[in-house]
Amino acid sequence: MVPVPCRVMRTYQxxxxxxxxxxxxxxxxxxxxxxxxFNMLYxxxxxxxxxxxSGDPHxxxxxxxxxxxxxxxTWGIKKLRRRDFLGIRGPFGTxxxxxxxxxxxxxxxxxxxxxAPLRPAIYDILARREKFGKFxxxxxxxxxxxxxxxxxxxxxRARFDFDLHVTVDRxxxxxxxxxxxxxxxxxxxxxxxxxxxxxxxxxxxxMRFTILELLKKGIPEDKIFISMERNMKCxxxxxxxxxxxxxxxxxxxxxxxxxxxxxxxxxxxx
Amino acid sequence: MTYRLEANALDRLFKALGTKGYVIFGPTVRxxxxxxxxxxxxxxxxxxxxxxxxxxxxxxxxxxxxxxFDFTAPPQSWKRLxxxxxxxxxxxxxxxxxxxxxxxxxxTEPMAFLxxxxxDLRALAILDSVYLNGGASDSTYRxxxxxxxxxxxxxxxxxxxxxxxxxxTGPEAGAGFDLCLTELVSEHDHYFLVESGSAKGESCVSPLxxxxxxxxxxxxxxxxxxxxxAAMGRSLQTQGLPELLAANLSHPRWDxxxxxxxxxxxxxxxxxxxxCSTVEDSTDLSGAIASRTRLWDSCFTAEFSYIHGGSLRxxxxxxxxxxMTHKLSSWVAQFGSFGCVGCGRCITWCPVGIDLTEEARIxxxxxxxxx
Ligand SMILES: Cc1cc2nc3c(=O)[nH]c(=O)nc-3n(C[C@H](O)[C@H](O)[C@H](O)COP(=O)(O)OP(=O)(O)OC[C@H]3O[C@@H](n4cnc5c(N)ncnc54)[C@H](O)[C@@H]3O)c2cc1C
Ligand code: SF4
Ligand code: SF4
Ligand code: FES
Numbered sequence: 345m346v347p348v349p350c351r352v353m354r355t356y357q358x359x360x361x362x363x364x365x366x367x368x369x370x371x372x373x374x375x376x377x378x379x380x381x382f383n384m385l386y387x388x389x390x391x392x393x394x395x396x397x398s399g400d401p402h403x404x405x406x407x408x409x410x411x412x413x414x415x416x417x418t419w420g421i422k423k424l425r426r427r428d429f430l431g432i433r434g435p436f437g438t439x440x441x442x443x444x445x446x447x448x449x450x451x452x453x454x455x456x457x458x459x460a461p462l463r464p465a466i467y468d469i470l471a472r473r474e475k476f477g478k479f480x481x482x483x484x485x486x487x488x489x490x491x492x493x494x495x496x497x498x499x500x501r502a503r504f505d506f507d508l509h510v511t512v513d514r515x516x517x518x519x520x521x522x523x524x525x526x527x528x529x530x531x532x533x534x535x536x537x538x539x540x541x542x543x544x545x546x547x548x549x550x551m552r553f554t555i556l557e558l559l560k561k562g563i564p565e566d567k568i569f570i571s572m573e574r575n576m577k578c579x580x581x582x583x584x585x586x587x588x589x590x591x592x593x594x595x596x597x598x599x600x601x602x603x604x605x606x607x608x609x610x611x612x613x614x
Numbered sequence: 615m616t617y618r619l620e621a622n623a624l625d626r627l628f629k630a631l632g633t634k635g636y637v638i639f640g641p642t643v644r645x646x647x648x649x650x651x652x653x654x655x656x657x658x659x660x661x662x663x664x665x666x667x668x669x670x671x672x673x674x675x676x677x678x679x680x681x682x683f684d685f686t687a688p689p690q691s692w693k694r695l696x697x698x699x700x701x702x703x704x705x706x707x708x709x710x711x712x713x714x715x716x717x718x719x720x721x722t723e724p725m726a727f728l729x730x731x732x733x734d735l736r737a738l739a740i741l742d743s744v745y746l747n748g749g750a751s752d753s754t755y756r757x758x759x760x761x762x763x764x765x766x767x768x769x770x771x772x773x774x775x776x777x778x779x780x781x782x783t784g785p786e787a788g789a790g791f792d793l794c795l796t797e798l799v800s801e802h803d804h805y806f807l808v809e810s811g812s813a814k815g816e817s818c819v820s821p822l823x824x825x826x827x828x829x830x831x832x833x834x835x836x837x838x839x840x841x842x843x844a845a846m847g848r849s850l851q852t853q854g855l856p857e858l859l860a861a862n863l864s865h866p867r868w869d870x871x872x873x874x875x876x877x878x879x880x881x882x883x884x885x886x887x888x889x890c891s892t893v894e895d896s897t898d899l900s901g902a903i904a905s906r907t908r909l910w911d912s913c914f915t916a917e918f919s920y921i922h923g924g925s926l927r928x929x930x931x932x933x934x935x936x937x938m939t940h941k942l943s944s945w946v947a948q949f950g951s952f953g954c955v956g957c958g959r960c961i962t963w964c965p966v967g968i969d970l971t972e973e974a975r976i977x978x979x980x981x982x983x984x985x
Contacts, residue, residue, distance in 0.1 A: 345753075346704045349713040388706050388713060389897035389904030414922040429713035431706065575921050577892050582745065582752055583911070584890030585918060587940065589860070590947035611863050613932035 345578070347386040347431025352424050353406060359490050361414075362457065363422060364398065367407040367432065374404025375435075379442055379464030380571060380599045383434030384579045385409065387420035394576040394594070395421075396461035397435060402471055407432065410460035410492065436579045438599045440465040441569060445541035448567070449477040451533065453554045455484050455526055455546020459492050461571055461598075462545050466500075473505055478535045480507045484526025484550070487512050488519040507534065526550060530557040537562035545571040552609055555602055568602035589614055616832050617824035621680070621797070621804040624656045627765075630821035631726045636763055639695060640728035641688065646674055648688035650695070653728070660685055667774035667958065669967030681799045683729060686773025687957040691734050691886030692727055693741060696758045699910045703893065706904040718905075720754055726763040730791065732784030733776070733957040735766050737886035739790050743949045744889050763814055766791035770798070770838035772846040775958030777971055780849035783955040785842040793818060796835040807835045850956065850971045851978065852942075859943035859974075862981050863935065871973060872931035874966050879912035881960035881968075882937065887953050888912070913937050938970055 354366040369375045377397050386392040399408025413422050424430060442465050450469060454462050469476055481500070485491055491510060501508045509529045511522035522529065526546070540563050544551050551570045558568055574586035574593045581595035589608040591597060608614050619627070631638050640653045643660045653659065659682040666673045667686065677684060702718040730738070738759075745755040769778075769785035778784030787794045792815030796807040807827050810816040827835075882888040892911040897904040911918060913936045919926035927933050945953030954970070961969045 346717045347715055349715055386706075386715075388708055389895055389901060391895050392893070392906075427711060429708075429711070431713065431715055573921060574926070575919055577911075582889070583892065584913070585892070585911070587913075587936070587944065589863075589939075590944040592948060607860075608863075613927050613929060614863065614936075 345433075345580075347384065347392070347433045349429045350407065350432045352426055352428045352430070354426060355424065358410060358492050358494075362410060362412045362490075362492060364408060364410045365421065365424065366399075367409070367430075369405050369407060370432070375407045376404050377401060377435035377464075378439035379468050380440035380461055381435035381437045382461070382579075382598065383407070383409070383432050384436070384576070385417075385421060386431030386433070387417055388429075388431070390420040391417040392431070392433075392577075393417045394436075394579060396571075398460040398463045400467040401464050402467065410457070410463075412457045433579060436594055438597055440543050440571075440599055441541065442468045445469075446475045447477070447539075449479070449535040449540040451480045451482070451535055451540055451542045451558070451563075453482045453526060453530070453542065453544045453546070453558075455550040456486065456490070457492070458545035458547070458550075458571070459483055462543060463493065465543055470500075470506070477539065478507065479505065480509075480533050480535055482509050482511075482526055482529040482533060484511045484513070484529070484546075487514050487516065488521075509533070525553070527553045527557045530554070530561065538564060540567060542568045544569065548573075548609070555609075565606065566601055566603050569599055570602060570605070571598045572600060572605070573598065615809075616827045616835075617808040617819060617822065618827040618831055619795075619806045619808050619822050619824040621682070621806065623822070623824075624682070624806065626822050627728075627818070628655050630818050631728075631763070633821070634724075634818070636724045636726035638726045638728055639692075641683070641685065643674065647672065648674065648685045649690060650688070650692060650727075650729075656682065659683070659729075664771070665773065667962045669775070669961055669969055670964055672962050679799055680804055681797055683767045683795075683797045684771060686769065686771065686776060687731060687733060687959055687962075689884055689959065689963060691737060691884070691957070691959070692730060693737070693886050693889075695725065695727070696738075696741065696755050696762070697745070697752075697889065698754075701754060701908045703906045703908050706906075708902050708904070720757070722754075722757045722761055724761040724763070725758070726765060728765045730764050730766045730787075731769060731957070732766060732787040733778045733781075733955040734886050735764065735787050735790050736783040736955045737957070738764070740887045740949065740951060740953065740955065741889060743951065763818075764791045764793075765815075766794040768794065768796040768835070768839050769842045770796065772842045773958055775848065775961040775969075776846055776956060777848040777850050777958060778956035779843040779846045781852065781952065781954065781956035785846075786839045791815070796838065798831070798834055798838060805831075807831065848958070848961075848969070848971050850954075850974055852952065855974060855978070856943040856946045858978060858981055859939045862977055863939070865977060865981065867973070867977050867980060868931045868935050871934050871968065872929065874968055875930050875934045876965060877914045877930045877933055878965060879914040880963045880965065882912040882914060883910065884959040884963045885941075886955065886957060886959070887941075890918070892918075913940070938973065941970070942974065
């Protein structure tokens with residue numbers, strides 16, 4: 345339950361309200377984690393919040409998080425500068441089933457900050473790209489200025505083995521890309537539905553509609569995975585806060601196969 | 615082997631525990647209620663007090679009986695001694711730009727819990743399954759639990775809101791005690807049957823200088839417990855209940871319960887198995903030293919499920935549903951047993967007298983009608 349102090353190496357602004365934080369690895373062997381897992385980040389005297397790990401699992405020398413400022417703790421994280429300290433506990437939770445997806449096409453659908461927990465899976469897949477079939481990333485965000493990892497998305501889009509589409513809810517100015525919610529990208533995407541694994545992260549409504557579209561395309565239920573968000577105080581299955589029906593999200597999730605949560609997703613206030 | 619200990623020799627048990635270095639916690643009367651607190655001798659026990667409990671009401675009454683353990687489940691359970699309502703977790707020191715975070719040390723003395731009711735005994739086993747098993751464990755709970763000696767007392771009187779018999783948790787103590795007592799009072803006899811359930815418990819028996827109980831005395835003990843079981847006014851039909859509740863999350867009954875429930879959280883506070891907690895962070899005036907405290911929490915508050923943008927369970931309906939389905943349905947998936955031991959506390963301490971056994975019965979009946 346006690347966080348380990350950890351030093352900030354770098355921070356950089358991603359968008360107006362979102363920034364990325366690079367922390368020094370905790371031990372000499374580096375920080376190892378699996379894509380989809382999260383850490384609890386503690387700000388001295390302010391609080392502790394769950395934040396997904398957004399870095400490259402093959403670069404254990406640093407711990408990377410991408411944070412959207414929404415309240416007191418995330419604001420406290422934003423105020424950190426190079427060499428400042430914060431406390432960290434983790435990694436916690438279940439990973440994206442990247443290994444299981446080998447031999448399949450992979451479709452990743454991300455909404456807003458939901459791209460952060462999916463980025464380690466993207467790194468992981470690109471690191472052994474030949475093991476997978478088609479690789480599609482569909483990413484939707486509010487507006488052109490809210491696009492996360494802009495440079496990196498441009499680099500990735502230049503690859504011939506990565507089919508990447510971005511859409512925004514609303515566009516002003518010179519935006520020439522897609523406008524509309526992320527689900528509108530699904531019918532146009534190319535993949536072999538029965539042999540596709542889908543990884544989804546974003547607001548709950550976005551995930552619900554995305555699942556419906558993917559099922560319509562013919563992706564089997566047991567090959568669809570989502571990452572759930574709940575209030576978390578402990579991260580280790582002891583505080584009870586993150587319950588989602590029978591699931592303790594910090595321990596049994598955050599990544600769930602759709603088949604395990606299907607009966608709960610439509611129920612209000614569960 | 616079962617022993618017979620004269621009631622007027624009960625102080626030998628206190629002495630034996632004291633010699634072994636145990637601090638004794640047991641029932642005593644305070645502010646018109648039985649509470650579990652430090653006790654020194656049989657004089658501190660609630661002799662001649664019995665409770666009257668029903669939906670939304672608890673009253674202690676004086677009786678003519680010399681019985682020490684004539685009360686049933688009191689408001690608080692043992693959980694507060696193992697899982698304190700407030701606990702400092704760590705202190706964070708900020709000096710010259712660095713951070714040092716030190717776990718708070720908590721002294722733990724060996725404790726003897728004297729008078730653990732069968733339902734509460736089972737509740738401890740359930741808390742163990744939450745805090746000690748699985749990947750993570752709670753270190754304070756573990757330290758305290760390992761140093762705790764448990765002396766159960768079988769129930770020979772059913773409380774007004776109890777339903778342990780239907781939950782299979784009482785009125786006779788199941789596994790997990792070190793010693794188990796059955797108190798027997800008749801016109802000219804008052805004694806305890808004593809059984810040990812562990813080596814630790816066995817080692818407390820010889821200082822009692824108790825003789826072996828006769829078969830007749832043992833039969834009297836069993837009969838007294840059976841009488842309590844037969845007198846129990848409430849029951850919960852558990853068969854198929856987890857599935858039934860999971861399949862009825864949108865049942866209209868939840869709206870009706872919500873009209874009565876005040877979301878006061880009493881039920882979660884008195885429940886011997888509710889384990890939810892939150893944390894609070896604070897700093898000293900200079901801001902250099904921060905500390906984190908863990909506090910009991912309840913799924914009946916709106917903040918409990920808060921995530922950026924608002925509470926996920928803004929209505930009382932969804933919070934009552936969370937509570938009841940956790941106790942009687944999801945708990946089974948999470949920890950392999952019900953989260954309810956049938957102690958009846960949540961019925962007694964509900965200010966509007968909501969009874970979960972009644973709600974379960976109605977849901978079962980109406981769900982059946984719907985099929
Ligand atoms: C598994 C998981 C992974 C996450 N990954 C990221 C990520 O990579 N990047 C990111 O920006 N955000 C992520 N979040 C959301 C992030 O935890 C919240 O935005 C953050 O807790 C808000 O805290 P605050 O104090 O700034 O906000 P406030 O609104 O002031 O919240 C007050 C308190 O409520 C609780 N709380 C509020 N929102 C949430 C929430 N969404 N989830 C859990 N507890 C909450 C926290 O205890 C918080 O301190 C993740 C959440 C979960 C559960
Ligand atoms: S839910 Fe009620 S009856 Fe069941 S253990 Fe908790 S307080 Fe006792
Ligand atoms: S019923 Fe509510 S307070 Fe009790 S353990 Fe379950 S979620 Fe926590
Ligand atoms: S965050 Fe505490 S149980 Fe999941």
